Amino acid sequence: MREVDIFIIGAGPAGSIAGAKLVQDGFSVKIVDKSTFPRFVIGESLLPRCNELLENANMLEPIVNARFELKPGAVFQDQGHNYIALDFSKNLGQKWGSSFQVKREEFDKLLIDDAESKGVDVEYEVSVVAYDEINNIIVVENKDGSQVKYKAKKVLDASGYGRVLPSLLNLETDSSLAIRRATFARVDSDERPSGDTNGYIFIDVVGDNEAWIWNIPFSDATTSVGIVCTEEYFSGFKMSDEEFWNHIIYSNKNSAKRYKNSNRIVEVGSISGYSAAVTKLFDKNYILTGNASEFLDPVFSSGVTLALESGAKAAELTARELSGEEIDYQVEYADYMMLGINVFRDYVNAWYDGSLQTILFSDKKNEEITKKVISILSGYVWDKNNSFVTSSRLALKTTYEILSKVS
Ligand SMILES: Cc1cc2nc3c(=O)[nH]c(=O)nc-3n(C[C@H](O)[C@H](O)[C@H](O)COP(=O)(O)OP(=O)(O)OC[C@H]3O[C@@H](n4cnc5c(N)ncnc54)[C@H](O)[C@@H]3O)c2cc1C
Structure with missing residues (x-):
């Protein structure tokens, strides 16, 4: 021994x-x-x-x-006009305002x-x-x-x-969360957004929040592209992982544009029930x-x-x-x-029930709310000075109710 x-x-x-x-x-x-x-x-x-x-x-x-690749923030967008770029440096004063892909x-x-x-x-x-x-x-x-x-x-x-x-x-x-699956691959030659959102992760909402796509750019000019949805949504397509990945990526307006000249450089993989x-x-x-x-x-x-x-x-x-x-x-x-x-859990639940998109995409929220959300999405989920940490569910609910009335 x-x-x-x-x-x-x-x-x-x-x-x-x-x-x-x-x-x-x-x-x-x-x-x-x-x-x-x-x-x-x-x-x-x-x-x-x-x-x-x-x-x-x-x-x-x-x-x-x-x-x-330096990751200065995150973009959330849908196929319509909804778009928000969150710059991690605009947090509640925490030292680190960026990370890496x-x-x-x-x-x-x-x-x-x-x-x-x-x-x-x-x-x-x-x-x-x-x-x-x-x-x-x-x-x-x-x-x-x-x-x-x-x-x-x-x-x-x-x-x-x-x-x-x-x-x-x-x-x-x-x-406590529903069983979801991710279907993912890596590609080359994507058309990356330049300027202020260089290096950002892009999260694309698919359809009416039925799925979402991650776009993670690496410093060697390749990109990770994955789709997350429920098992039921995936099985409804009756497709293999590869067919599903191709179908979703090239039927979504944003990703179809970004990957129009790309080649997939790895097999499509998947993971379920994680x-x-x-x-x-x-x-x-x-x-x-x-x-x-x-x-x-x-x-x-x-x-x-x-x-x-x-x-x-x-x-x-x-x-x-x-x-x-x-x-x-x-x-x-x-x-x-x-x-x-549990703070992250509340945000995940609010993402899937759609209320977080309402908050993220609303142009009526004040700068303080944006900073609190940025701070949480930067991983500062133990910051007791952030009321969105100490009472995350209530803060999300109240903010959603106010913003959905004024939007
Ligand atoms: C679809 C999807 C996308 C994700 N995207 C992100 C993301 O963008 N950013 C993010 O931060 N996280 C993301 N995650 C989560 C991330 O994958 C994990 O949270 C992270 O890898 C956890 O790290 P870990 O050190 O706990 O375990 P791991 O990184 O999984 O390491 C565990 C190690 O344990 C070893 N091991 C297992 N069994 C044994 C055994 N019996 N004996 C000895 N060794 C063993 C394994 O070989 C492995 O190397 C994602 C998860 C999923 C499912």
Whole structure:
């Protein structure tokens, strides 16, 4: 049996930031990942809050040096006249007013390499297959089928869509969100909007809010293009992923124009039923982070932000506990994480019921409201000075009611 202070399952953003912070605090950290890196994962558009979290963990430098496409904001538009460009720098005074559009195979590799260079022991092609929660013993399986046991003082699950501890410990529960699917590809030679919205993510509403399209420009002149809709909407077309992707992209006025000279450079991929939740986020010996805990929806690009936030928070609390402090994980971890997750949840729900579009597209809202919304969509969902954070559902409802009357 091998021993380590902290054992982390998964080398994505949640695992990397947690590991890097903990070794910098003087603990021994082992991270295993079942894949080899670089590996593809969906989720390519970051929020300004990510920069702050990486900066606090001393991990921003390699990301800045990689010259990813700068992401200064987000555009939301429909096929009519509705259009809004949100400039992330016009927030409520937070330091970071931009982030990056990243190919995750590159971004995630930079982060885990950085964590390794700081002293994390990283092993690839090693899967966690069993967990003894009482004794905090993890069983891993190597590629050749051999197994090794680790005893840790704390286990962090950062296994993303693998959801290792939720499935081993039976912690899965239904998400409050509808089952949706994403159908996506990458293209070259798109006709990008220039000027003020250079580098922005573009979100196109399809039809009467039946689906939406993401357009994420990368610095190598390729672009990620994905469609999100319910399973019912997709199956109504009776098409393959590729046929559906082509049909939606080239029948939408905005994307048809943008991609008229483009070639698809990868196979069309899809992922379905990705919204997930758990019955608890921690217990005495483990903490769930990132997508291994709760994942909402891609519409506001919140996934990596929540992965970094939870990884960093889990690391901070673990370091304090192992240094002798008594930690109230319910208050300091679960309640804290759920505050931010629930703000995003309210925005996701308001997006799909259409009320957020009314707010976003209204030219009657004042500058203060716009700043509060920008701040939230930049990932500052823990800012208690923002009334749209502290009472997000009420603020959305009231703003919608006022604006729909005056519009
Ligand atoms: C359609 C779609 C679009 C999205 N778009 C965005 C976006 O634009 N911006 C954004 O921020 N987020 C987006 N997301 C969310 C984003 O994909 C995730 O939130 C993010 O990848 C979570 O990071 P993580 O570190 O928790 O897990 P991951 O990045 O998934 O990493 C988990 C790692 O754990 C490893 N692992 C799994 N099982 C095991 C095991 N048994 N043993 C060992 N290792 C294991 C995996 O190999 C993987 O490398 C999107 C999600 C979807 C579904």
